[in-house]
Amino acid sequence: MLPRILRLSLVLLFILPFGCAKKAEEKPFTFGLLLVGPYNDRGWSQAHYDAGLYVERKLPGVKMIYLDKVNPADRPGLTLPQLVDDLASKGVRLIIANSDDMKDGVREAAKQHPEITFIHVSGDDVITGRAPANLGNIMGRMEYGKMMAGFVAALTTKTGKIGYLGPLINEETRRLAASAYLGASYAWQKIRKKPLKELKFKVSWIGFWFNIPGVTADPTQVANRFYDGGFDVVISGIDTTEAVVVATQKRKAGREVWAIPYDYKGACEGADEVCLGVPYFNWGPAYLAKVKAVKDGNWKQGWEWNGPDWNDINNEDTSAVGFFNGPAISNEVAEELAGFVTGLATGEINVFQGPIFYQDGSPFLLAGETATDEKIWYMSQLLQGMEGASSPK
Amino acid sequence: MLPAARLGLSLGRLAASLFLSLVFTTLILLIAGAPPIDTFIILFAGGLGSVAKLAQTMSVWIPLVLCSSALLLAFAPGLWNIGIEGQIILGAIFATGFLRPFAEGGSPLILVGALLAGMIGGSLWAYIAGVLKTWGRVHEIFGGLGLNFVALGLTLWLIFGPWRRPGVASMSGTEPLHPSLWLQEFKGLSLNPVSLALALVAIGLVIYLLRSTRWGLSLKAVGQNPDAALLFGLKPNKRILESMLACGALAGLAGALQVVGVYHRLLPAISSNYGYTALLVTMLASFRPQLIPPICFFFALLNVGSIQLPLQLKLDSSLSGVIQGVLVLSVFLVHGLEGRFRLGRKKE
Incomplete structure (x- = not known):
């Protein structure tokens, strides 16, 4: 029989390598x-x-x-x-x-x-x-995505009425809704050559990022109200897809309406007839x-x-925000959009250029002034020309 | 029957129900394609596995015990106080309202005021349900449900209106309280000693009141037989209002503690449905006070442990709700089968 100490060391000899090997193996991050x-x-x-x-x-x-x-x-x-x-x-x-x-x-x-x-x-x-x-x-910098959404909406609408399905009201949501409006007003004036007062842009807020039954306003109802009120394009600002879902239902009922969802590259799937495209985050x-x-x-x-990678805003490896053209976008609008994106990329087009006024008429940007990041980030109101609440009432 | 034998019977029913619900839940898990044993282990380890987990479980146990104790008081004279949900909410509203002037913080003594305010808020809401019942002849279930909706509406209005955060309109909640007005937690744990002590005092007090005081006895007498109670001069309506006031105070306290001890602000889901859960608890306990703490613990465990299901098994955590529901149904089923069995025996 082996002395106890020898046995013990034999056992240790067997065990130690395993122990060490475990240690050397790096814990996954x-x-x-x-x-x-x-x-x-x-x-x-x-x-x-x-x-x-x-x-x-x-x-x-x-x-x-x-x-x-x-x-x-x-x-x-x-x-x-x-x-x-x-x-x-x-x-x-x-x-x-x-x-x-x-x-x-x-x-x-x-x-x-x-x-x-x-x-x-x-x-x-x-x-x-x-x-x-x-x-x-x-x-x-979803502001760019929202400008594109607004741009497409304004070129597509036949009634001249664009609805914006807003989540809750804060600095982020104000700046995004305003960006959509600025993109829309650019398209309306510069491409369609129509006076701005003929464009109706209305924001309705539901009270949270998504529907909480009994707590928020129901986004399905809000979208329905937009379409029933003659708004033929609804731009979604909420986390979920109610706008395209309702638009698809309206299409099936024979109405000529469109929607622009938000956030997720695949948000147009299953909404071929109505989805004009989606401004999305690529995190x-x-x-x-x-x-x-x-x-x-x-x-x-x-x-x-x-920001987006201006060489290719839809590059999965480099671009933080992108715009995916939806199946319902017309060829002409898609072409104009490409020009708009190029203009934004080169800096030739900057929709955040004064004079721009807040909803109450006070100046947001003076004539010739371009907005700094800080000014855009901390917008305190919606802009003149937009309908809807700027802040809680 | 001897008290010990009756308790034994309750425990036996509980065990049978637990077994039954275990069988049902296992079936559901098998259908969902989840490994049942692993799921149960993960679920329980998720609420018990460490001191931190245990503390989390206890932080859910506290409001459940407060609300279940409150319901015992209401049930003594036979009231199904489903309005407890709204009473929690009103407690939270009153506590938040009391603390609003102290946005810059202040002495912890202010919290005493906030808790008292919460109790008053809860009592007030319960009193309305009581008056609706005694004077307006509205059954407390309907009155309570209605008041729950009003309470939620009131919270939403406050959060979106007068108590909104500056420049923001969101259903997410009010501005957080100044940290000096948060109940101090045990170091590194999400559990605060004040709430724990209050919950223990509450259940103790309720047991004492119901068992050893004339008032408690008269409540029960009203519950057993209102007409006889009237004849004996026990003033049933007065007793009903008193029990509602006491019940509302405890529910309001639970709501106030959710504000100062857990969320540190008012939000729409402030009651976390603890009132409804407490109703299940008391039914499961067949209104026996001794069974309240362990059943609350079990429910809290399910609630906290369920978060591990999506984390570890990618299962939906609503499974814990399913287990709770199945458990309560099992209790009724066991109860019903027992009655049927007895009835059958009598017929023979």
């Missing part, structure tokens, strides 16, 4: 994604979810953990910091929170978890100085950059407002 809506909403949240998948494809070994429907209506009793605790216990090193609605919760969670890097999409805590050191912001490149930076330990806090 995981990042967490908190989505405000369902991951398959064909809108805002799905665009983010797809970006997470994109990162997984581009960086083998990196894993995403996501949780969708992160909002108090869908997950009663759970708060954002609690969900962050859950992700933290799974070992994530980066958490991306995708909703304006999570602003306060993310800030609170970031303070509780200094070991994790947080990206709050669409927020501005870094500018306002309220962000702890481990919290950054990203956003896409993949920004996500990839953030994951790489955190993984390599060289992430720096910042507020990033990423």
